[in-house]
Every structure is written in structure tokens, then in C-alpha cells.
Amino acid sequence: MTNIVEVTGLTKSYGKITAVDHVSFTMEPNKIYGLLGRNGAGKTTIMHMISVQQFATSGELKVFGEEPFENSRVLNQICFIKESQKYPDTFRVIDVIEVAKSLYPNWDDDYAHALVEDFRLPLKRKIKKLSRGMLSSVGIVVGLASRAPLTIFDEPYLGLDAVARVLFYDRLLEDYAEYPRTVILSTHLIDEVSRLLEHVMVIDQGKLILNEDADALRGRACTVSGLATAVDSFTRGREVLERTAIGAAASATLLGAPNERERKEAEALGLTFTPVSMQQLIIHLTRIPSAGKGTEGA
Numbered sequence: 001m002t003n004i005v006e007v008t009g010l011t012k013s014y015g016k017i018t019a020v021d022h023v024s025f026t027m028e029p030n031k032i033y034g035l036l037g038r039n040g041a042g043k044t045t046i047m048h049m050i051s052v053q054q055f056a057t058s059g060e061l062k063v064f065g066e067e068p069f070e071n072s073r074v075l076n077q078i079c080f081i082k083e084s085q086k087y088p089d090t091f092r093v094i095d096v097i098e099v100a101k102s103l104y105p106n107w108d109d110d111y112a113h114a115l116v117e118d119f120r121l122p123l124k125r126k127i128k129k130l131s132r133g134m135l136s137s138v139g140i141v142v143g144l145a146s147r148a149p150l151t152i153f154d155e156p157y158l159g160l161d162a163v164a165r166v167l168f169y170d171r172l173l174e175d176y177a178e179y180p181r182t183v184i185l186s187t188h189l190i191d192e193v194s195r196l197l198e199h200v201m202v203i204d205q206g207k208l209i210l211n212e213d214a215d216a217l218r219g220r221a222c223t224v225s226g227l228a229t230a231v232d233s234f235t236r237g238r239e240v241l242e243r244t245a246i247g248a249a250a251s252a253t254l255l256g257a258p259n260e261r262e263r264k265e266a267e268a269l270g271l272t273f274t275p276v277s278m279q280q281l282i283i284h285l286t287r288i289p290s291a292g293k294g295t296e297g298a
Ligand SMILES: Nc1ncnc2c1ncn2[C@@H]1O[C@H](COP(=O)(O)OP(=O)(O)OP(=O)(O)O)[C@@H](O)[C@H]1O
Pocket: 014, 017, 018, 019, 037, 038, 039, 040, 041, 042, 043, 044, 045, 046
């Protein structure tokens, strides 16, 4: 099957600033990708280039197997939801829904209206009179109901409360199960979205430093805790990402999941293992300069 996105050596410079620096990757059909990274890492710029809202300075980009520039076959299949979407002043929620209906070939109007109710959006209210969270909900409704084969959510939930965020995650998973498509989700709330993600890409200072299957990533580290002397004895000779100690107790985050023998060894020392959250792991990995080396183009 054709890759949805194929990027080779993609670079975007603004004068002396290199926002995206020779990034190469592919995105497969029907997967949920997390595009993660710190502020200013280059995530939005990458998503803008994929959706042809910005041009690359150099490199190659194919979307749905084609050059995306002025290519309606490609552009019709992309829905981009950004944090601060602007709408005409006179627009009400219903107007946004109607325009979206005409834009996206796979639009499901019944689903859109069901989502409007779920998110408690007042259809007749002007967009400019909506609260910040309600405005984010409008974008989420459009993104989900578009059922676009490539749906991009760039930090879609500014101002959205926890209940609405969980609603978004649940609806996305349910609808994706029934109508698989490729979703790119860019967010800082890594732990919140980690259960949704099938593949994780981390951008740091314009470079792709991690490009990995989410399950493989989850198995890449664990934390071992107990008496500091026991922790140190167990971790000797192993790759420790971080060690913290309080009084006589310590915990160490280790690369790799423990095998049966290691579990027994730890148990004998009175140590316990806990999984490392995706957010912790990414923080650990992005702190180490050599962390993702060799992952580009995976
Ligand atoms: N129009 C522009 N002119 C100059 N520099 C820009 C422009 N747009 C983005 N940049 C710079 O490019 C870099 C990447 O920005 P980008 O918006 O892609 O980051 P991001 O990862 O999406 O960040 P955030 O998580 O904060 O939204 C930043 O250093 C930013 O200052």
C-alpha cells in the first residue's frame, strides 16, 4: 500500500533559523501518529509542509504518493485542525459545519451533529462569542467528522477541560476503529494521548530524534525502586537513564525491560519494578544527546 506521507531530507529555514533540519520519515496508512517535541521544535512547520501551507526550503515530500502542491487529489484528502483556527466574524457554529461539509468528501453530517451535542456546542451561536474551550471543540468536531484520510490535529485542545479532552480521545478511538485513517496528533499532553498512539515521532531542534512504534517505545525502559544499596547493586553495569534518592531509598530508570532472571534477582534484593510513562521516557530520551541516533527514515 502507498505510504500516506514520504519525506526525505525535508528542511525549512527562516533566514538563519533552521526550523526543520533534514528530516526523513514515512507515514503508513491507517495509523495514529504522535508528533511530539518541545516548544519550537519544528512540529507545526512539518505539519504545515505536509499540508502545503508552507513550502520546504529543500528536500522531497510526497503525500498519498504524489507531489502535494496545487494537487486537489491530495489536498481533498487532508484535514488540518490547528490550535487557533480563524473564522469569518459573522460565522456561527452551524456555518462552520456547513462549510466543512462542502470541503471534505468523506464528511458525515449525522456524526458531526452528534459530536456537536456531545461537546454541548450551541449551533446558532457566533464563533466569536464562544469560550476558548468551545472554539477548540468546534475544531475537534470538524476534524473527526471530516473522516479525512489524513487528519492532522495540531495541539487541538487549548482551553478544553479534562472531560472534553477525554471525550475527544474516546470519540477518536471509536471512530478510528470503524473508519480507519491516518491521524497525526501533535501535543504536549503526552501521557494523556499515549494510549491512542500507535507510532511516536519526536522532533527536537528541527531534527527527528525518535521514530518508533509506540509499543516498542513503552517497553524501552522501567524504573526499579527500593533500598539505595540494593538499587545500586542491581543497576551496576546497566544503562541508567536517571537515579533519584530520598534518604535510604532510591529509584533508577533503566533502559530496557527486565527479563525473568533480572526480575528474580531484583525480587531477591527487595526491589520493585514500575513502568515508565511515555512522557517520562521521552523526557529521558530527549535529554541524552545520542538517544535517537540512527532512527531517521525508519
Ligand atoms: N514565520 C517564521 N519566521 C521565523 N521563524 C519561524 C517562523 N515560524 C516558525 N519559526 C521558528 O521555527 C521554529 C519551529 O517552530 P514551530 O512552530 O514549527 O515549532 P513547534 O514544535 O510547533 O512549537 P510549539 O510546540 O511551541 O507549537 C521555532 O524556532 C520558531 O521560532
